[in-house]
Amino acid sequence: MSLVVENLTKRFGEKTAVDHLSFSMETPGVFGLLGTNGAGKTTTIRTILGIMEADEGKAQWNGRKINRETLAFGYLPEERGIYMKTKVLEQLVYFGMLRGMKREAAKKAALGYMERLEVMEYKNMPAEKLSKGNQQKIQLISAIIHNPRLVFLDEPFSGLDPVNGKMLRDLVSELVDEGKYIILSTHQMETVEEYCKNLLILNRGRTILQGNLKEIKSAFGHTNLCVTVNADVDGMAQEEGLQVFEKRAAETEYKIDGDEMAHRFLKRMLDAGIYPDKFEIREPSLQEIFVRKAGETE
Amino acid sequence: MRQITTVFAYTLKEAARKKAFIVSTLIIMIMVLALCLAPRIISAVKGSGEEEQTGTENSAEQAAVSDDAAICYLVDQTGIFEKNLDTLKSVYPDRNFKTAAKEEEEGIRSDIRENENNSLISIEEKDGLPYIRVVNANFMKGISSQKISDICNKIWQKNILEESGVDGETIARSTISLPYTEEAAGDMDITGYILGLAVVFIMFFAVYYYGYGVAMSVASEKTSRVMETLVVSAKPSRILIGKCLAMGVLGLLQMVGIIVFALICYTAFVPSNFNIGGVPIDFSSITPFTLLILLVYFVLGYSLYAVMNSVCGAAVSKVEDLNSAMMPVMFISLGSFYLGYFTAIAGGGSSGLTKFAMYLPFSSPFSVPFTLLTGGMKAGDLAVSMGLLLIFILVIAAVSIRVYSASVLHYGNKLKMKELLKMR
Numbered sequence: 001m002s003l004v005v006e007n008l009t010k011r012f013g014e015k016t017a018v019d020h021l022s023f024s025m026e027t028p029g030v031f032g033l034l035g036t037n038g039a040g041k042t043t044t045i046r047t048i049l050g051i052m053e054a055d056e057g058k059a060q061w062n063g064r065k066i067n068r069e070t071l072a073f074g075y076l077p078e079e080r081g082i083y084m085k086t087k088v089l090e091q092l093v094y095f096g097m098l099r100g101m102k103r104e105a106a107k108k109a110a111l112g113y114m115e116r117l118e119v120m121e122y123k124n125m126p127a128e129k130l131s132k133g134n135q136q137k138i139q140l141i142s143a144i145i146h147n148p149r150l151v152f153l154d155e156p157f158s159g160l161d162p163v164n165g166k167m168l169r170d171l172v173s174e175l176v177d178e179g180k181y182i183i184l185s186t187h188q189m190e191t192v193e194e195y196c197k198n199l200l201i202l203n204r205g206r207t208i209l210q211g212n213l214k215e216i217k218s219a220f221g222h223t224n225l226c227v228t229v230n231a232d233v234d235g236m237a238q239e240e241g242l243q244v245f246e247k248r249a250a251e252t253e254y255k256i257d258g259d260e261m262a263h264r265f266l267k268r269m270l271d272a273g274i275y276p277d278k279f280e281i282r283e284p285s286l287q288e289i290f291v292r293k294a295g296e297t298e
Numbered sequence: 299m300r301q302i303t304t305v306f307a308y309t310l311k312e313a314a315r316k317k318a319f320i321v322s323t324l325i326i327m328i329m330v331l332a333l334c335l336a337p338r339i340i341s342a343v344k345g346s347g348e349e350e351q352t353g354t355e356n357s358a359e360q361a362a363v364s365d366d367a368a369i370c371y372l373v374d375q376t377g378i379f380e381k382n383l384d385t386l387k388s389v390y391p392d393r394n395f396k397t398a399a400k401e402e403e404e405g406i407r408s409d410i411r412e413n414e415n416n417s418l419i420s421i422e423e424k425d426g427l428p429y430i431r432v433v434n435a436n437f438m439k440g441i442s443s444q445k446i447s448d449i450c451n452k453i454w455q456k457n458i459l460e461e462s463g464v465d466g467e468t469i470a471r472s473t474i475s476l477p478y479t480e481e482a483a484g485d486m487d488i489t490g491y492i493l494g495l496a497v498v499f500i501m502f503f504a505v506y507y508y509g510y511g512v513a514m515s516v517a518s519e520k521t522s523r524v525m526e527t528l529v530v531s532a533k534p535s536r537i538l539i540g541k542c543l544a545m546g547v548l549g550l551l552q553m554v555g556i557i558v559f560a561l562i563c564y565t566a567f568v569p570s571n572f573n574i575g576g577v578p579i580d581f582s583s584i585t586p587f588t589l590l591i592l593l594v595y596f597v598l599g600y601s602l603y604a605v606m607n608s609v610c611g612a613a614v615s616k617v618e619d620l621n622s623a624m625m626p627v628m629f630i631s632l633g634s635f636y637l638g639y640f641t642a643i644a645g646g647g648s649s650g651l652t653k654f655a656m657y658l659p660f661s662s663p664f665s666v667p668f669t670l671l672t673g674g675m676k677a678g679d680l681a682v683s684m685g686l687l688l689i690f691i692l693v694i695a696a697v698s699i700r701v702y703s704a705s706v707l708h709y710g711n712k713l714k715m716k717e718l719l720k721m722r
Contacts, residue, residue, distance in 0.1 A: 051529055068533060075530040081523025086312065097304045098531035142527060 002026045003150060003181055007057035010040075010047045017043040019205040020057065025181055025198070030172070032192035032199035032213075033185040034290065040205040041185040042078055045152050048183075049075060061150055072099055074148035078155045078185070080139050084128040088119070088138055091127065092145060099146035106145060113141040117167060133164040140168060144175065151175065154185045169194070189286040201290055208293045217283040224285075225254045225262045228278035233269055240265045251278060301532040305540025306547075313511060313548050322507070323552055327559050334563035337572050367394045368415035370441060371406045375422040382453045386419075389445045393417075410435050417441045421450070428454060493584070494671035497592060498664050500553065502635045504600050505663070508549040509607040509631075510624070512542055516611030516702075517620045534703035542604040549600060550593075584671075591680070592667050598684070599663025602691050603631055605698040612705040630660055638664025656683045659690035 003025040010018040017040045025031050035041045046052045048059040050067035059066050066073065083091045089110055096106025114120045117137045122130050127138060136159070144151060156172070157165050172195065175182060184195060192199055193213065200210040209216065225242065227233070228251040234244060241261055242254040256262050262281045269276060284292075313319060370393045374380040380397045387395050398406060403420060410416045414435035421428050430450055434440025452473045459469045516538075519525045528537055610623040638661040641652040655665040662683045669675045 049530055068530065073530070075527070077523065077526040077530075079523040079526060081519075081525065081527055083312075083524055084522060094304065094308045095527065095531065098301055098528070100300070139527070 001028075001062055001149065001181065003031075003059070003061055003183075004063075005048060005057070005059045008044065008047055008054055008059060009056035010043055010052060011055050017205050018047055018202075019207075021200070021202070021205075021207055022057075023198075023200050023210060025183075028179040028181055029176055029197055030182045030184050030195040032196035033183055033202065034187065034189065034192055034199055034286075035185075035202035036187055036294070038204075039187075039202040041187075041202060042154055043205075044202065045075070045154060045183065045185060049073060049152065066150075071150065072146050072148050074143040074146070074151035076140055076143040076151075076153045076156055078158075080132075080136060082127045082135060082139055082142070085126050087124050088127055088130070089114070089123040092138065092142055095142040096145045101146050109145045109147070110141060113145065117141065117171065133160050136160060137164070137168065140171070148180070150181045150183075152183045152185070155187075156184070157186070157188065157191055189290060193286050199286075201293060203294045208296075209289065213286070216289065217286070220284050220289060222259050222262070222281045222283060223255060224282050224288075225256045225265070226251050226278060226280040226282065227254065227276050228252075229269070229274060229276040231274045233274060236268050236272070237265055240268060256281070301536045302540045302543070305532065305537050306544045309515065309541050309544035310548055313515070313545060319548070319552075323555070326552075326556050330556060330560045331563050331567075334560070334567040337568055341569070367392060368417070369394045369396055369409075369413070371396050371398045371402075371416070371418045373398050373400055373403055373406070373418065373420040375400060376428045378428065378457050379419075379421055379450060379453055382456075385453055386446075386449060389449050390441055393441070407433060410440075414439045419446055489584075490671040490673060494668035497667040497671060498635070498639050501596060501599055501663055501667065502631070504549050504553070504596065505603040505631050505635075506628075508545045508600060509603045509627070511545045511548075512604045513607040513611035513620060513624055514617070515541055515545070516608050517614050517617050520612060521615065521617050535699040538605070538608055538699055538702050542601065542608060545604060546597065546600050550596070553596070588670060591670055594684070595663050595667050595687075598687050598691060602659060602663070602687070602694060603627065605691070605695045606630075609698045609701045609705075612702045634658070634661035635664050637661045638666075639668065641665060643668075653679065657686055659687045662687050 005024065006022050008018055008021045009016065019040075021044060023031070033041050033044065043052065047054045048066060050059075050065070061071050061073075064070055086094075089107070092110035092114075093103060093106045096109060097103060101109070111120070111123070114123055117140075119130070119134050119137050122134060122138075127135055130138065136156075140153075140156060143153070153172070157168060160168060172182065172184075176195075184192065186192060196213055198210075198212055199216075201208050224245065234252070237244070237254055242256055242265055244252060245255045246253040254265075256265075259281055262279075266276075266279055370390060372380055372383070372386065372395060374397065379386060383395055383397070387393070400422075403418070406416075406418050410418060410433060416435070417440040418431075418433040419441075420431040420433065422431075423429070428450065430443075430447060432441060432443040432446050455473050456469050459472065464472075516525075519528065606627045607624060610627055611620065614620050614623045637655050637658070641649070641655040641661075644652070652665070652669070655661045656669060656679055666675065666680065666683050670680070
């Protein structure tokens with residue numbers, strides 16, 4: 001099974017919302033679609049799904065054009081939308097039936113997911129009585145109730161508290177284990193680093209970076225050094241050419257020009273009898289990569 | 299098809315259990331019950347009034363009209379009419395008639411302004427004929443100038459004939475009011491007219507109420523963003539058709555329920571000899587074919603306006619904007635309603651404007667049922683009207699589905715029709 005997107009382009013009048021976007025997904029897992037607000041992520045998903053007609057290019061699942069009729073995909077839209085006045089179970093059954101399920105099968109699946117996401121007690125309540133987090137769980141269930149192989153999740157974790165966030169993250173991991181192909185659209189870089197092997201970063205509709213996350217990061221090399229130490233070593237770092245990148249409560253992050261610079265700094269500290277609790281040379285975070293690449297394209 | 303039935307069943311269930319639907323159904327049923335009870339209530343009130351009147355008549359033998367009854371002053375400068383005061387009194391037996399002099403007229407006018415039920419009949423000679431002026435406090439109060447004029451004419455004729463030496467029996471025969479009835483030469487009967495009126499109003503109610511329901515349903519799904527979940531599951535055209543069908547069936551069910559209830563109430567409460575203006579109500583002219591055509595026009599008329607309203611619902615991003623977005627469709631439906639209604643009444647199915655109203659798809663759902671029920675419909679006109687309406691609905695539905703599909707996921711400024719048609 002594979003998802004192939006080739007030269008996908010969508011224009012609204014003069015504005016090109018998605019500009020010749022291409023990527024593929026050959027194995028189950030999570031593919032990250034990143035970008036700032038207004039980068040074109042949602043339009044990309046809508047165009048891939050055939051909700052909007054592409055001006056150029058194509059999106060195929062197993063060699064066939066993706067549309068509502070040929071593929072029962074799952075889609076969690078960025079904007080949360082459920083029937084507020086309707087009972088939770090009733091609307092989940094309705095969404096399941098719209099996806100081609102029989103009433104009983106839809107009910108069984110809905111109850112299963114509700115049990116899994118700990119919202120069973122709300123099944124006969126109108127959705128308006130649920131908290132925002134629980135409403136989000138209901139919407140996620142509506143997206144996957146029909147057990148689709150291809151799932152699009154648009155900002156699935158935004159606005160969730162840590163407990164509910166973890167519950168939904170665990171569910172996404174389970175979906176991956178079940179062999180599903182998940183396209184995760186987000187502007188939360190940490191989420192992508194946690195899940196995605198492959199990613200694509202969009203800025204103003206154009207692809208500014210794409211590929212394997214590990215490879216992308218390693219291509220940038222070791223550029224950061226995180227140090228936790230019980231002494232003021234900033235002066236020493238400055239003398240060795242390091243630049244303070246970010247000072248956090250427990251640690252300081254420096255920018256380095258290669259491993260040698262970090263080693264020299266470590267030797268200076270040890271010679272001075274300063275022993276750091278943490279000394280980590282690492283690649284730049286995805287956040288930094290994104291900011292840098294987005295800046296280059298401005 | 300399955301998706302259409304799923305949307306249909308869900309929309310029907312949700313709309314049927316809305317408070318607005320339940321309350322409106324109950325209000326209409328109460329109104330129907332009140333209408334059916336009205337003849338009995340009126341006759342009961344009349345009965346007690348007649349009893350009271352009989353009592354008054356009985357006491358009149360002893361004390362004529364009571365002192366606090368409304369006063370009708372008569373200033374007669376000809377001297378003819380005050381001599382026939384009893385004849386004048388016969389048209390208003392419950393009033394106290396008092397003669398007065400011309401000099402008192404100003405004072406009488408002041409009295410009428412203070413006592414609104416009092417009136418003045420002032421008669422003077424003008425060009426050799428009596429000239430009658432009837433003065434009331436306002437046009438809503440007092441005595442009828444037509445009635446006074448009629449009775450004065452009789453008194454005048456009687457006086458002339460008496461002066462000419464005609465005998466009393468001939469005078470009585472010549473001044474008698476001749477009995478008359480009014481009949482229509484065509485097929486139009488009072489039952490058809492009333493039913494026609496009822497159907498036109500029901501049609502307008504359905505177009506407005508259920509059309510608004512469709513627009514509101516679409517707009518709320520769009521603004522609550524449920525639409526985004528729906529359109530990835532089903533084609534917008536299927537959602538639209540399912541919704542329109544559901545609201546149409548709900549409307550039909552409500553109408554059928556109300557009609558059945560009305561028939562039960564009519565049978566139970568309306569007296570068998572009930573008539574309107576002396577003409578009995580007779581449903582025998584309503585054939586199954588007529589009912590079928592009414593049903594067809596209800597469905598077609600509703601469908602036409604429902605698909606247009608759904609576009610209005612899809613064109614807005616906020617429910618608050620819905621009323622202004624629906625304004626063009628409202629104007630079309632209101633204008634078509636008046637065109638259909640007035641041309642049907644005035645034209646009787648034959649005038650050019652009536653034909654235009656019957657053929658014009660926007661107005662034919664209002665015009666044809668009325669013309670059909672009042673007997674002015676020709677088979678050829680019916681066929682042309684229905685054919686045009688069907689074709690027009692298909693065209694409008696195709697355009698509406700395209701516009702709806704393009705606009706359901708558009709948020710932001712309200713879209714113009716030109717922009718909507720351009721979107722893909």
